[in-house]
Amino acid sequence: MFDNLSEKLQRVFKNLRGEGKLTAENMESALREIRVALLEADVNFKVVKQLIEGVKSKAMGEEVLTSFSPSQQVIKIVRDEMIKVLGSHASKVRFANAPPSVMFLVGLQGSGKTTSTAKLGRWLSRNGHSPLLVSVDVYRPAAREQLRVLANELRLPVYTGEADDHQPLSLAKAAKREAMQTGRDVVLVDTAGRLHIDDELMVELSELKSSLSPVEILFVADAMTGQDAVKSAEAFHQRLGITGVILTKMDGDARGGAALSIRHVTGQPLKFVGVGEKPDALEPFHPDRVASRILGMGDVLSFIEKAEEAIDKKKAEEMQRKLIENEFTLEDFRDQIRQLKKLGPLESILGMMPQVGMFKELKNVKVDEQEITRVVAIIDSMTPKERANHMIINGSRRRRIARGSGTSVQEVNQLLKQYGQARKMMKEISGGMMGKKLGKLKLPFFG
Numbered sequence: 001m002f003d004n005l006s007e008k009l010q011r012v013f014k015n016l017r018g019e020g021k022l023t024a025e026n027m028e029s030a031l032r033e034i035r036v037a038l039l040e041a042d043v044n045f046k047v048v049k050q051l052i053e054g055v056k057s058k059a060m061g062e063e064v065l066t067s068f069s070p071s072q073q074v075i076k077i078v079r080d081e082m083i084k085v086l087g088s089h090a091s092k093v094r095f096a097n098a099p100p101s102v103m104f105l106v107g108l109q110g111s112g113k114t115t116s117t118a119k120l121g122r123w124l125s126r127n128g129h130s131p132l133l134v135s136v137d138v139y140r141p142a143a144r145e146q147l148r149v150l151a152n153e154l155r156l157p158v159y160t161g162e163a164d165d166h167q168p169l170s171l172a173k174a175a176k177r178e179a180m181q182t183g184r185d186v187v188l189v190d191t192a193g194r195l196h197i198d199d200e201l202m203v204e205l206s207e208l209k210s211s212l213s214p215v216e217i218l219f220v221a222d223a224m225t226g227q228d229a230v231k232s233a234e235a236f237h238q239r240l241g242i243t244g245v246i247l248t249k250m251d252g253d254a255r256g257g258a259a260l261s262i263r264h265v266t267g268q269p270l271k272f273v274g275v276g277e278k279p280d281a282l283e284p285f286h287p288d289r290v291a292s293r294i295l296g297m298g299d300v301l302s303f304i305e306k307a308e309e310a311i312d313k314k315k316a317e318e319m320q321r322k323l324i325e326n327e328f329t330l331e332d333f334r335d336q337i338r339q340l341k342k343l344g345p346l347e348s349i350l351g352m353m354p355q356v357g358m359f360k361e362l363k364n365v366k367v368d369e370q371e372i373t374r375v376v377a378i379i380d381s382m383t384p385k386e387r388a389n390h391m392i393i394n395g396s397r398r399r400r401i402a403r404g405s406g407t408s409v410q411e412v413n414q415l416l417k418q419y420g421q422a423r424k425m426m427k428e429i430s431g432g433m434m435g436k437k438l439g440k441l442k443l444p445f446f447g
């Protein structure tokens with residue numbers, strides 16, 4: 001995500017890297033380029049103005065120019081300012097004092113309300129809550145069915161009501177009653193959407209709001225629609241008073257601008273981001289991470305979090321240490337390849353890694369099950385010594401490994417080559433590049 005903006009900003013910073021120190025002139029030209037990059041990335045012009053002014057006054061007043069390179073300094077300042085615009089800390093979901101907490105998901109048609117209702121239901125139930133889902137999108141018969149199917153897949157309770165009940169208000173109220181009777185502490189209401197903002201819908205939503213008193217009215221915005229998402233967020237907020245935003249489809253080539261702008265325009269926090277179609281593709285929104293991601297530093301924290309769901313924590317820590325110290329052996333390589341299957345598409349993992357823009361070609365790497373099986377078989381056929389030190393694997397060892405794993409010497413050679421590349425990449429990502437180029441700049445994820 002954020003490819004466009006982060007690539008552009010990286011180009012700006014690359015140019016700055018050549019400059020020896022931060023002067024009024026090179027700062028001015030960098031700011032000009034940052035401004036253009038932000039505007040092109042669909043960031044609202046008012047937000048851009050505020051950001052640039054913040055960066056400028058900070059950069060000029062900065063005392064410790066000597067310890068940073070100009071680009072480091074600008075990156076850090078821009079990042080800090082972005083975090084300010086995005087809201088300084090991750091904002092939490094609100095709950096009612098007396099359960100059940102009613103939460104609405106509102107937004108235009110196709111923005112991802114139904115999908116997000118299911119995702120949020122899953123997230124809540126994994127975080128100690130027991131949500132009840134209900135769709136009040138009575139205009140399209142398939143809409144209620146869609147939520148029912150999703151909820152069933154996730155084994156989440158869904159209130160479907162009487163087949164002939166086509167009243168959003170009575171459906172929602174009945175769901176709330178059901179939640180009280182069955183001890184559910186949250187009611188997630190998936191509402192109807194329209195292609196455009198229209199009065200009829202706003203009236204309906206206002207009625208729902210006044211009789212159900214939701215603690216959260218979450219506006220679901222499609223990040224791909226850029227400024228349109230910002231405009232509709234503003235309209236919904238004026239008419240209804242939203243309490244937060246779920247920004248969906250951040251996995252696509254969404255222009256990062258929407259995240260910065262919606263927060264600014266509505267004053268309401270982003271609470272979640274949708275990063276895929278699958279039910280687990282919903283992440284709590286962390287301003288610092290998103291700002292880092294916009295700037296192309298990647299999102300190592302999200303990566304680690306995701307990895308921890310699949311790998312146990314100890315292993316993840318060990319892997320981190322090995323990556324940094326470059327002790328990444330063939331055995332680790334095998335483990336990682338096995339984990340890849342659990343983690344999902346390589347592309348989505350790489351998207352969270354720092355500086356991935358520089359490893360573009362890797363995005364096209366497809367993880368193929370057969371290939372994984374072959375790679376694992378080859379590594380299994382090595383002796384522990386060989387796995388610990390690939391340098392000793394000479395010609396005769398290669399022939400033995402090929403025989404043992406039922407593969408060819410070429411395939412063994414290919415694997416060793418891939419391993420060598422992975423090692424090199426890991427080294428650059430975790431140690432070399434961040435360590436050298438960003439020098440003393442303290443990044444939250446690299447301690």
Ligand SMILES: Nc1nc2c(ncn2[C@@H]2O[C@H](COP(=O)(O)OP(=O)(O)O)[C@@H](O)[C@H]2O)c(=O)[nH]1
Nearest residue numbers: 109110111112113114115248249274275276277
């Ligand atoms: N790639 C991606 N697709 C999403 C995401 N959220 C929703 N979608 C897709 O967007 C389409 C519309 O979603 P839906 O929930 O039906 O929208 P609704 O009309 O607002 O209820 C569906 O095809 C979803 O799979 C997301 O975070 N990433």
Ligand SMILES: [Mg+2]
Nearest residue numbers: 113114137143
């Ligand atoms: Mg829907």
